[in-house]
Amino acid sequence: MPTSSPSRTAAIVGAGPNGLTAAALLAKAGWQVDVYERNARIGGASSSAEIFGPGTLVDLGAAAHPFGVASPVFARLRLTDHGLRWRHGRYPMAHPLDNGSAVVLHHSLEDTATELGGDGTAWRMIHRSLVDNIDKDLENVMGPLLRFPAHPVRMAQFGLFGSPPSTWFTRTAFRDQPARALFIGSAAHAITPLGHPFTSAYGAIFGALGMTRGWPVAEGGSQAISDALGSVITSHGGRIHTDTEITSLHELDAEKILLNMTPAQVMALAGRDSAAGLSDTTLGRLSRWRYGPGVYKVDYLLDGPVPWSDDRVGQAVTVHVGGQAAEIRLAEAQITAGRMPERPFVMVCQQQVADPSRTTDSRTILWTYAHVPANYHEPRRGLVAERIEAQISRFAPDFRDRILDRHLVSPQDLQDWNPNLIGGDIAGGAMTRSQAVLRPGLTREPYRLTDRLFMGSAATPPGAGVHGMSGYWAAQAMGAEPREA
Numbered sequence: 001m002p003t004s005s006p007s008r009t010a011a012i013v014g015a016g017p018n019g020l021t022a023a024a025l026l027a028k029a030g031w032q033v034d035v036y037e038r039n040a041r042i043g044g045a046s047s048s049a050e051i052f053g054p055g056t057l058v059d060l061g062a063a064a065h066p067f068g069v070a071s072p073v074f075a076r077l078r079l080t081d082h083g084l085r086w087r088h089g090r091y092p093m094a095h096p097l098d099n100g101s102a103v104v105l106h107h108s109l110e111d112t113a114t115e116l117g118g119d120g121t122a123w124r125m126i127h128r129s130l131v132d133n134i135d136k137d138l139e140n141v142m143g144p145l146l147r148f149p150a151h152p153v154r155m156a157q158f159g160l161f162g163s164p165p166s167t168w169f170t171r172t173a174f175r176d177q178p179a180r181a182l183f184i185g186s187a188a189h190a191i192t193p194l195g196h197p198f199t200s201a202y203g204a205i206f207g208a209l210g211m212t213r214g215w216p217v218a219e220g221g222s223q224a225i226s227d228a229l230g231s232v233i234t235s236h237g238g239r240i241h242t243d244t245e246i247t248s249l250h251e252l253d254a255e256k257i258l259l260n261m262t263p264a265q266v267m268a269l270a271g272r273d274s275a276a277g278l279s280d281t282t283l284g285r286l287s288r289w290r291y292g293p294g295v296y297k298v299d300y301l302l303d304g305p306v307p308w309s310d311d312r313v314g315q316a317v318t319v320h321v322g323g324q325a326a327e328i329r330l331a332e333a334q335i336t337a338g339r340m341p342e343r344p345f346v347m348v349c350q351q352q353v354a355d356p357s358r359t360t361d362s363r364t365i366l367w368t369y370a371h372v373p374a375n376y377h378e379p380r381r382g383l384v385a386e387r388i389e390a391q392i393s394r395f396a397p398d399f400r401d402r403i404l405d406r407h408l409v410s411p412q413d414l415q416d417w418n419p420n421l422i423g424g425d426i427a428g429g430a431m432t433r434s435q436a437v438l439r440p441g442l443t444r445e446p447y448r449l450t451d452r453l454f455m456g457s458a459a460t461p462p463g464a465g466v467h468g469m470s471g472y473w474a475a476q477a478m479g480a481e482p483r484e485a
Contacts, residue, residue: 014260016044048221294424428458
């Protein structure tokens, strides 16, 4: 039997992974839950579509899921009982180099360290405790940081490696380019200058996840994650309303309301509504929230796999394209300064390495994005695609010959599709200085706006990623006590 009174009601605005996770937890706890989504399908940044026609499946947002496969709340919700299947490639990640070779992240610490030769000892020293204690470290970092950590000793140990800037860390820890590139490519997921504090944490945790959980894709596209969450919701009596945009809180008749939004959308919906009851302190905190650099996404339809110079790159789910560590450092500094790099850092995902179902024939879907300045507008359409293709061609010289079609998605296009992606910012807000750890601003209650109104999105701890943990913590703040079964 449900652990809460069925009379308790909740409205969730936004059916991205965090909104869906919160809704699933509340529904399991016996609440009557209604989810409202402006688009025709649920999923937000975890959705997929046949944009190149029938028989092709493209992830519209997130693609590979190291945090998803490791998510404690996804495990608790038993998403695999609702159709979700994780699929792994031979290698979680590869980083091609200009000499025609590549450095590869393996599924084990020892294999990765052996790959790095003389830097293997340093790689082991940095990652051994993370690999051995990955569950404890995830429990520490996948929640609000202004709380006593579940494993304080581990938190202190992680801080020793995670707090320095990644540029200093790589120069100090490693002697050779392969190890430096492998580490700093993961650190670049922060989408912030790599000379900033805490960027080493990204390099360390992404590497450790790859070597323990892998960087899998969801079989049938990232939409499968959202559909599994939707299945949990409806199986416990929750209701999902698509093609339904909420423009006023007065449209919602519920005891509690959760906004799966970042501060800009919260302010637009509730900031000027006296009925929302937002305090001056909360309004000030939300209005000071700043957004960071964006991404420019380009999906490719190819007549076959990418012809990488090093064949092993073609067996990796994720590829970091940026060359040497110094090049990546320069590119990330340029986008923060508002300049479009000639050689941007490019994320590539080869989902078909792990999930051949992405096309029904011999063609290949290639998912890419480049880091670009905030609110970037091209001087001419296609400029960023050209630079992405030039970067990939450095390491796969015949790449352009394989292109059958391309689909360009600018930062403005991303925002039009998903209003949370302000200026193409996929992190829910700049990951600089205090915003890297205090989301959304300095408060001990990051999810609670009022006694009735709550926020759960990438702008709340633990931040961006398809893991549902922001939704988990928001549901707890709302009063959910989800059952295990």
